[in-house]
Amino acid sequence: MLAAPRRALVALVLVVLTLVSGGCGSKAGPGASAVSSNSLSATPPAGALQEVAPPGAVQELNERLNERAPQVRVLAPQDNALLPAGAWTLKLQVSDWPLSDAGALGLGPHLVVQIDDQAPIRITSFEGASAVAMPDLRPGSHRITVYAARPWGEAVKAPGGSTQIRVHRVARNAAELPASGSAQLIAASPDAQQAMEPVLIDWLLLDAPLQNLRGDDARWRLRISVNGDSFLVDRQTPLWLKGFKRGSNAVQLELLDGRGDPLNPPFNSVVREVVIGSPGPQPAWLRPRLSATDLALLSGEQPVAEAEPETTAAPEPKPLNSTAQPSAPSREPESPATSEPQAEKQPPAEPAPPTPTVPQAALQPSSEPEPSPEPEQPASAAIPTAGRASSKDNDPAIGNPDPEAPTPSEEPNLPAEATPPEAQAQANSKSSAVTQTTPERLAPQTSLTGSARDQVNADGELLKPSPRGPLAGLREKLGG
Known part of the structure; x- marks a missing residue:
């Protein structure tokens, strides 16, 4: 009879101990907050983000x-x-x-x-x-x-x-x-x-x-x-x-x-x-x-200054006739100093005056040695003085001219055709006005007429009169 109350008491004690142990285990320890915080994980953006x-x-x-x-x-x-x-x-x-x-x-x-x-x-x-x-x-x-x-x-x-x-x-x-x-x-x-x-x-x-x-x-x-x-x-x-x-x-x-x-x-x-x-x-x-x-x-691998030519737009091509790309070189206009005399180089042909009779002795070549030819002068200097043959160079009484003082008649660049004195004088006046560097020449003092070409040989040298002999005056009077 006493065994039953003991068993009941033991069972009651076990139940109480079980309840007490369960309640103690449910209490939060000091590390409970840290454990729960570990469940905090990354979350994706919310809302419209x-x-x-x-x-x-x-x-x-x-x-x-x-x-x-x-x-x-x-x-x-x-x-x-x-x-x-x-x-x-x-x-x-x-x-x-x-x-x-x-x-x-x-x-x-x-x-x-x-x-x-x-x-x-x-x-x-x-x-x-x-x-x-x-x-x-x-x-x-x-x-x-x-x-x-x-x-x-x-x-x-x-x-x-x-x-x-x-x-x-x-x-x-x-x-x-x-x-x-x-x-x-x-x-x-x-x-x-x-x-x-x-x-x-x-x-x-x-x-x-x-x-x-x-x-x-x-x-x-x-x-x-x-x-x-x-x-x-x-x-x-x-x-x-x-x-x-x-x-x-x-x-x-x-x-x-x-x-x-x-x-x-x-x-x-x-x-x-x-x-x-x-x-x-x-x-x-x-x-x-x-x-x-x-x-x-x-990325910093290339400076901005080195890349500027590549990033800027290329210039538009200019027309061929622009100054940046000149076309084929054109001929420059002739200067007034050379173009004007050449324009009057061949005036209208006029009948040449009659050629005076030259003594036969004057046409014969001279036996005296001829002076060496003088160097050629520019055409601009020869053209305005064409036809200015001096009387001293052709007068038999005077003799041979001084070779150290050549006259304009010795210049080889002379017009192919005869030029009248009036046209020649007009050309001389225009040429002297245009060419400032040409020295002033003396006025012609010859009484001869005709072209200066008649006073030179085929090679351009002045004709040399033959020395006067003892019978020169008699021949002139007789006309032969």
Whole structure:
């Protein structure tokens, strides 16, 4: 009889123990919140937002720029330096990264200098990187972040592609700086370049905890909110989004820890404005494809100055009769000094006057040696003096002329036909007026008539009269 109450009591005790153990196991332990937070996973964009592939030009440029490993260093000032008042200079050094400005195409690979969360300063030349003029800083502490950027503003995530120093003005203020070694969020995009879709969302994480080393190992999340629609990402990969409204759009980036709480606030929450439809040309990297020249310019492989002749339009061809492409050379007009005398070189033929009877003795060749012929003179000097034979050269009483003083009658270039004295005088007057360099000649003093051709031999030399003999006067009187 006593065995039954014992069994009932034992059964009751077992039931109580079972209930107590079950209730204790249902209580939440200290690690329950962390376990539940690991279930927080990346979510796709919500609402009208849509993730799309990068533009074709971006993919082409990435193929070339991904081969580089930029290394960025700050040479001056030193980390934790105390800066004086006024403007100061930041000296940078970069290797294995081209710095260029592609002109009308936009920026090429460049460096970005960012003070705290202010607007970025973009550097497109090595000369500019060696000495960057920086504005005056307000008193307190500041973060100076420098990183290599692609033409569309995406930050290079490779090790060495970014660096940061901390500087102070007047005095150091620890409250304005995140704890040393703690995670920092630097918003690289969107910025003023994003005026049309798709919009690049990109960021840079400094000293962020490593994650995804094993399953369910999430140390941080990035929450992206666009006009109130939010989604989470757990990888440092740039996003290209569509679905923005026309006009102003609010974009917020927040860095969260594994539990979904803000990580290292208030330094890791950034708000940017994106204005869609603002005036301005479309960036070249939004094109579906790039030409070989544009690809070389935007990747920094070719300077803009060397590619200008290829990008400019070729000039239109000019007509053949233009001054740039002259036609066959035309004959130059003859100068008045030579054309006018030749125009009167052959005047209308008139009957020649009767030729005077020359003594037989004068026609016989002279036995005396003839003087050497004088050099030929230009036709312009010979033409106006044709027919000016001097009487001293043909008078038998005077004798042979002086060979050192040749007369115009000795010139070989004489007209083929006889010229009347009136026409010859008119030609002489016109020629002397045109040719200023011809010396003035004395007026003819001969009483002979006829052409000067009658006074020279066939070879152009003057006829030499025979010496007068003792019977010369008697022959003249007798007419024979």
